[in-house]
Amino acid sequence: MTYIITDPCVGTCDTACVEVCPVDCIHGPDDPEGAGEEAKDPDFDATGKQLYINPEECIDCGACEPECPVDAIYDEEEVPEEYSANIAPNYEFFGQEAPE
Numbered sequence: 001m002t003y004i005i006t007d008p009c010v011g012t013c014d015t016a017c018v019e020v021c022p023v024d025c026i027h028g029p030d031d032p033e034g035a036g037e038e039a040k041d042p043d044f045d046a047t048g049k050q051l052y053i054n055p056e057e058c059i060d061c062g063a064c065e066p067e068c069p070v071d072a073i074y075d076e077e078e079v080p081e082e083y084s085a086n087i088a089p090n091y092e093f094f095g096q097e098a099p100e
Helices: 016-020 081-092
Strands: 003-005 073-075
Touching (some): 003 081
């Protein structure tokens, strides 16, 4: 499985999760290959944007989850109902299809 970044990340784009990921699978908010680099720019405007975890690259280690300062990261199987709509966009950001 994978981890999913949910709504609390929107407008934050904190890159603490990016820094601890051992396989560099966290990308965005605009570049699906960028490893969150644009979010590290001091002039970056995070309004309406978030980071994403590439499901094909994620090794399900969970290192990112405790680092998120806004508690936006969940194991895909444990995403709260209120954030379930965030699952498909996480896959779609990378041109992938979410499992049913």
